[in-house]
Amino acid sequence: MLKTIRTIRRNVISEAPMPLSVLANITGRCNLHCEFCEKGQAPTVGKSGELSLEAVKGLVDLAERFDCALFFSGGEPFLHRQIWDILAYCHSQGRRVNIATNATCFESLTREQFELLGSAIGVISVSIDSATPARHDSIRGKAGSFARALRFIQNPARPCRVAISSVLKPDLTEAEGLIALADKLNCPLNFQPIQFGSNYPNTPALASKKGVKLTMDSNPAMERQLRELHRRARKHGVATNLGLVRQFFSTYCSLANSQKFFGDQVLSRFLCVAPLVQITVDENGLLCPCALLPGQAEAAEGDLYESWRLQALDYRQAWLAGCRQDICRSCTCHFAENFRSSILAYPWANRQKIPWLIAYYAGRLYHKAGRKI
Template sequence: MRLIHHPVLANYYVTYRCNAKCSFCDIWEKPSPYIQLEDVRQNLTDLRKLGVNVIDFTGGEPLLHRQIDQFLEVAQELGFITTLTTNGLLYPKWAERLKGKVDMLHFSLDSADKTEHDTGRGVACFDFVLQSIEVAKSLGERPDILFTVFKHNLDQIERVYNEICLPNNLMLLLNPAFEYNQVETGAQLSEAELDYLVTFSKQKWVYMNEAFVKLRKDGGNHVDKPVCKAASTTLVISPENELVLPCYHLGAQTFPIKGKLYDLYKSKEVKELIALEGRLPACEGCTINCYMQPSFAVELNSYWWKALPSTLKYNLRKGTWRKMLS
């Protein structure tokens, strides 16, 4: 049973450019422009009319955009919940201008071992993450640590939690790695390893959506009975100011926005593509977290119930439930 019939999230790519070269990501390989402030203002207004309440300014590395603080300010003025994830390289320089503008600020950290983390990210950013934590704390900010989980770094979860998160009163977000396009992430986590993540996530200040685990155990999305509601829950806007459907990672079709995002999203051709969400051949077996999370939130089923406890835990901790209710 569908509970919410409007999109709830916008993944707004400010640029595909990145100052890291993560082995499990290909975004940094793309040439890319930067989004324009006037387009952001119009698109955010239309997103509000469409019912969206969360804006994820993403990339690439979003802090490479020189106007990122202005985008966040406009989003907050319109009442959106804002989220941003960074590798930490530029955060110390941006911190003062970002203060109070990001509701869910995530620092990517995949190991307590400097060499292991920097190797995976393709750039020396471990020390910048630690510096970013200190700077954020000094400004009264409450960032989270986003830990992308692979087989090879499972043993690092407890160290990151005990050595970095607990001493700094930070939430640890466990993000099981997923494959897409031609990007490989190594051997997939076994059921026993997935069960370990669920058990670990029961500790205080640890978040992991248990529906992610259920989906993986179920073999991912199935085109004959799709779990994925990517296109109807999430709008993806590219740095070229295009609407990307059905999701960024599949990117089957793009539509120039031209200042008319609301009308475009309501158009017949977009509705026809939305109707194919989760049903295209490339959707079979998909487990992409950033589209499954909103999918779990809008339809009452077993995934909704699995996602509920962790969703409540995180939003109560962060205080974002207030904006959600409003």
């Protein structure tokens, strides 16, 4: 925690920023057709790319070099043709990876593969968008996907930790059921607010996202609902990120598809730190400022850290000069982290939120002590 705080404050001003994480979209392939995903709704979009084994090994080595967190995403990571070789390499290097998955590819694992999940993976983040099986399957575009995910999570021999990840929509209809499900499964629950822009660079956003228009009149009711959901999760001992989401979700939704940058409406001084603390490589091997902005440089060319450092400094200079990409105006991809980080980077400007931040980190320490709040 202290390392994170020091690194964020350093990277805001340093000419030699240090990464806190490496994110690799190792494959563009996916076996589902999620209703909110551009790749899921357009099967030919961005699904041909896949990082080579050697390229992924290089990213694992980079995470080892800087002792930072390692994340694999996609597409569906477990559709990568050499995923088990990749995990074996992570294990051989002593570097655990956190993976986002739909958990539909675990039906016929060998004993060695099952054990590798435990030795190479820190946390598997399983996507579940409704506690109602039929509704989840409808959202994800494939019958039986809920049952497969639950079989993996509930397997008593499961060798790795699991968290549930769910897309949070403005109507909040699925949230209460998901909290109850997380309580039943004894899993943490992370809500990712729906992205009103595209989830992938150079890909048009779905028409269903572009059509969302809400008004500020909906804010009080939404905030009351979020407060109640957070209270319920705490009562049942379910660890969630609702304490963070409550700080910005209603404002975010009310400014959907507008030209206003909602981050500036939430904090007096806001900074997206993702390009300053995370090395992101897409399935085509491009070094990207973040998961939503297009890559410019081949990650395999030269010193990847140096390429990232120069890209991060260019981004920081442009941001501080007031330049914003259109996708940034309606983006929550890293907003929970950015909310905390902006307070840490600019404590005086955002001093009204410091009591909240202190309470947040106190809660984190409380959880790490093995208690429930």
